[in-house]
Amino acid sequence: xxxxxxxxxxxxxxxxxxxxxxxxxxxxxxxxxxxxxxxxxxxxxxxxxxxxxxxxxxxxxxxxxxxxxxxxxxxxxxxxxxxxxxxxxxxxxxxxxxxxxxxxxxxxxxxxxxxxxxxxxxxxxxxxxxxxxxxxxxxxxxx
Numbered sequence: 344x345x346x347x348x349x350x351x352x353x354x355x356x357x358x359x360x361x362x363x364x365x366x367x368x369x370x371x372x373x374x375x376x377x378x379x380x381x382x383x384x385x386x387x388x389x390x391x392x393x394x395x396x397x398x399x400x401x402x403x404x405x406x407x408x409x410x411x412x413x414x415x416x417x418x419x420x421x422x423x424x425x426x427x428x429x430x431x432x433x434x435x436x437x438x439x440x441x442x443x444x445x446x447x448x449x450x451x452x453x454x455x456x457x458x459x460x461x462x463x464x465x466x467x468x469x470x471x472x473x474x475x476x477x478x479x480x481x482x483x484x485x486x
Contacts, residue, residue, distance in 0.1 A: 428460070
């Protein structure tokens with residue numbers, strides 16, 4: 344069952360408290376429920392906040408954005424600890440975009456997450472090995 348927003352007619356998940364399109368509250372008094380409803384052809388205009396139209400990011404873009412943020416953080420400090428999850432999440436999101444389960448708007452962020460995670464992981468591992476071998480070469484002298 345889905346909840347249909349009374350303001351913009353967008354179908355939302357049954358557990359949603361607010362509309363994913365216009366952020367209207369979805370309480371029991373003003374919400375119609377139905378099994379399946381196609382996406383409205385002419386959705387309501389975006390609400391205006393502070394003089395600019397506010398458009399919520401598509402749900403799939405959140406995973407792509409998280410992947411990109413993990414890749415950047417992995418490159419800056421944590422290497423494989425954040426780079427591997429960034430690459431996996433980016434790869435999963437690119438697959439979802441390819442199969443039509445996520446919006447195309449997250450493709451660039453997911454690609455940055457995938458390749459950034461790979462570069463962060465490989466770069467940090469190489470850096471660790473070079474540091475380890477330089478440490479062996481410089482500290483093994485005589486007592």
